[in-house]
Amino acid sequence: MAALPRPVGLVPTMGWLHAGHRSLIARSEAENASTVASLFVNPKQFNSVGDLARYPRDEARDLRIFAEEGTDLVFAPDVDEVYPPGFETTVSVGRLATVLEGAARPGHFDGVATVVSILFNLVGADVAYFGQKDAQQVMVISRMARDLGIATRVIPCPTVREQDGLALSSRNALLSPEARAAAPVVHRALRAAVGRYAAGERSADALRDTMRRVLATEPLADPEYVSVASLADDRELTELAGDVVPPALLSMAVRFGEIRLIDNERLG
Ligand code: PAF
Secondary structure (H helix, E strand, O other): OOOOOOEEOOOOEEOOOOOOHHHHHHHHHHOOOOEEEEOOOOHHOOOHHHHHHHHOOHHHHHHHHHHHHHOOOEOOOOOHHHOOOOOOOOOOHHHOOOOOHHHOOOOHHHHHHHHHHHHHHHOOEEEEEEEEHHHHHHHHHHHHHHOOOOOEEEEEEOHHHHHOOOOOOHHHHHHHHHHHHHHHOOHHHHHHHHHHHHHHOOOOHHHHHHHHHHHOOOOOEEEEEEEEEEEEEEEEEEOOOOOOOOOOEEEEEEOOOOOOEEEEEEEE
């Protein structure tokens, strides 16, 4: 990858590409001389065999989309290339990786930080682009890169949504028609809390309550967590006032049957 004109932008993906990925590639292309994308369903970041097996895959379609978007190089390694026999190292980011998504999916962020540090080193990109839908992932990766002195700059990019507000995710393809119809309640719940904040509400409990009440209007929605946390360190907040906050992050994980969706909105 040394031969590519610099600066090089990297868009790491697990495939099953959608408009969110296209927007990351477009941003990288606008800001860099070369764009590399990776296509690797990372087994280390799944904490259930069923979830890994269910993850949607269509490499031919993904390669077509990368080509349509003008990606200069696609890195699509086998599992053994990334984790050769005898591989023993885990990159673990500490407290940030153990709350919220990290608490619900133990080991998930170790898997993410490990594979992304390998990708950063192999590709040697100047910049890497990640969707803000996975806000905690962006925080974990930024911290990992900073702590390990990795020069690749981490750029968070806006969440891309369907017209009804549902955040684009490869997992949306797994929703039943009923669950797909119900899923926009996640964004409605977040927007309701943003609205209350804009109207002057500063109690984090009241905002969490607002989100839970909106989610409760949809019988298929089964909330796993609803959070109002500091964007600086992902600690749960009680008050959104004073010198230390905002910015804050409203976030949630909600199950629709077996499919788990996450989404977030920033305050401040
Ligand atoms: O967000 C994803 O698709 C994955 O977590 C990533 C960053 C490609 C690492 O496997």
